[in-house]
Amino acid sequence: MNRVTFTLNGRSTVAVVDPHKRLIDLLRDTLGETGTKEGCGEGECGACTVLVDGRAVNSCLYPAPEVEGREVLTIEGLADSRGKGLSPLQQAFLDNGGTQCGFCTPGMVMAAVDLLRRNEHPTRADIQTALTGNLCRCTGYVQIFESIEAAASATNGGES
Amino acid sequence: MTTLTYQRPTSLREALETGGSDGARFVSGGTDLMVQRRSGRSGTENLVSLRRVEELAGIDWKNDQLRIGAAVPLAGIGADQRIARDFPALAQAIAALGSVQIRNVATLGGNLCNASPAADTAPALLAYEARIEIANTGGTRTVGLDEFFTGPGSTVLQPGELLTAILLDARQSAGSAFMRLGRVRMDLAIASAAALVEIEDNRCTHARVAVGAVAPTPLRLSAVEEILEGKAPDGPTLAKAQAAVDALISPISDLRASARHRRRITPVLVARALEAAISMATGDAQ
Numbered sequence: 001m002n003r004v005t006f007t008l009n010g011r012s013t014v015a016v017v018d019p020h021k022r023l024i025d026l027l028r029d030t031l032g033e034t035g036t037k038e039g040c041g042e043g044e045c046g047a048c049t050v051l052v053d054g055r056a057v058n059s060c061l062y063p064a065p066e067v068e069g070r071e072v073l074t075i076e077g078l079a080d081s082r083g084k085g086l087s088p089l090q091q092a093f094l095d096n097g098g099t100q101c102g103f104c105t106p107g108m109v110m111a112a113v114d115l116l117r118r119n120e121h122p123t124r125a126d127i128q129t130a131l132t133g134n135l136c137r138c139t140g141y142v143q144i145f146e147s148i149e150a151a152a153s154a155t156n157g158g159e160s
Numbered sequence: 161m162t163t164l165t166y167q168r169p170t171s172l173r174e175a176l177e178t179g180g181s182d183g184a185r186f187v188s189g190g191t192d193l194m195v196q197r198r199s200g201r202s203g204t205e206n207l208v209s210l211r212r213v214e215e216l217a218g219i220d221w222k223n224d225q226l227r228i229g230a231a232v233p234l235a236g237i238g239a240d241q242r243i244a245r246d247f248p249a250l251a252q253a254i255a256a257l258g259s260v261q262i263r264n265v266a267t268l269g270g271n272l273c274n275a276s277p278a279a280d281t282a283p284a285l286l287a288y289e290a291r292i293e294i295a296n297t298g299g300t301r302t303v304g305l306d307e308f309f310t311g312p313g314s315t316v317l318q319p320g321e322l323l324t325a326i327l328l329d330a331r332q333s334a335g336s337a338f339m340r341l342g343r344v345r346m347d348l349a350i351a352s353a354a355a356l357v358e359i360e361d362n363r364c365t366h367a368r369v370a371v372g373a374v375a376p377t378p379l380r381l382s383a384v385e386e387i388l389e390g391k392a393p394d395g396p397t398l399a400k401a402q403a404a405v406d407a408l409i410s411p412i413s414d415l416r417a418s419a420r421h422r423r424r425i426t427p428v429l430v431a432r433a434l435e436a437a438i439s440m441a442t443g444d445a446q
Contacts, residue, residue, distance in 0.1 A: 002166060018164075019164045019165050019166035019207075020164040020166070020197075022194065042195045042198065043191055043194075043195065043258075043259075043261065043262060044346060046259065046261060049261055055233075055235070055264040055265075056264060057261050057264055057265050058191075058261045058262070058265075060194075061190060061191050061194040061262075061265070062190070062194075062265070063166055063190060063194070063207070063209070065166040065168070066166070066168070066209060066211060068168065111260065111261070114260065115260075129260075130260055132259045132345045132346055133258065133259020133260055133261045133262060133346060
């Protein structure tokens with residue numbers, strides 16, 4: 001077993017994990033943070049997207065022991081970081097129908113956080129490229145793109 | 161339950177000593193290995209992570225010589241303006257590889273060591289005549305990338321050896337490009353091609369052509385290069401080069417495409433990569 005110390009959504013966190021576990025196992029099973037979803041488990045669908053040291057990664061492909069000393073941001077950390085309510089990006093998904101069954105949504109939102117931190121005013125093409133690794137089987141993507149565009153135009157980036 | 165250890169060395173020496181032990185395997189981004197483990201294709205017992213090894217983490221220029229550390233994430237290479245300018249085919253290949261999430265962790269060293277015949281970065285690096293730096297506890301050696309792959313999933317790496325860097329020389333007057341066909345963006349290539357040319361006085365003085373996903377390894381097409389060199393980069397020359405591709409490749413049929421389809425599209429990809437490279441070399445694209 002490995003003991004890992006890392007920052008989860010701004011809070012210093014210590015956990016004991018099997019060395020062969022993945023970050024998504026650590027988040028969901030060990031720490032009970034079930035906002036992050038597992039879809040394919042092979043890095044194809046993006047439902048498990050979280051930010052590690054500020055970059056979007058597939059938590060199903062990320063070895064849990066590798067988070068030692070790193071900063072992890074999950075969907076739970078967006079609303080919490082503001083103290084109340086949803087983040088503007090999350091609210092934009094709600095207002096623009098960017099969510100339907102909801103399973104892909106946490107990954108979509110986290111991928112969009114990564115995009116908007118790097119590019120405050122993305123074009124539609126930028127958004128499509130940023131979401132290449134995120135599958136949605138309900139919406140047809142249009143409302144998701146519109147949600148991200150709305151968040152970007154409402155603020156200087158949906159998260160802040 | 162599998163008993164694995166996961167170690168995080170911070171220096172090359174520590175990584176080589178740890179990785180040289182029985183049952184150890186190096187892992188960098190892990191985007192291939194984690195999937196292989198899940199599907200039972202990898203029975204690895206002890207993983208040695210390369211993500212914190214300082215000597216593998218840099219992009220360094222010395223004049224026109226570029227050294228890319230094996231564990232630099234692809235996103236970092238793709239964001240490098242000078243690499244985009246001097247090695248556009250590599251930047252294009254990286255942009256075509258996987259998703260943002262994959263490129264944030266996957267590495268150039270990992271893409272080569274996984275040794276998929278379809279590895280997107282391989283044809284581009286072959287066209288640039290990349291050299292591979294390999295280290296073990298006894299020292300380092302360098303091999304050409306065209307000697308690195310020995311078959312699907314296999315390379316010249318010996319147990320305990322580690323690919324430490326990819327070495328490239330920029331050819332300032334060259335034009336180069338990468339082309340790829342996939343079913344969708346997030347899929348392995350059905351076929352890919354990269355080309356590099358230098359043109360002087362309407363004559364092709366230097367040509368390098370490589371293809372992916374159509375042979376047991378990524379493949380340099382020397383016979384195509386010979387057709388191009390010394391000739392005017394015009395329609396008849398390109399037609400001859402395109403016609404020579406078929407005899408050099410040995411594609412298989414798999415779930416992505418039939419061998420017959422790959423034989424039809426690969427010459428087209430080669431011709432398109434050459435056209436883009438010629439256009440860049442002659443300044444048409446600027």
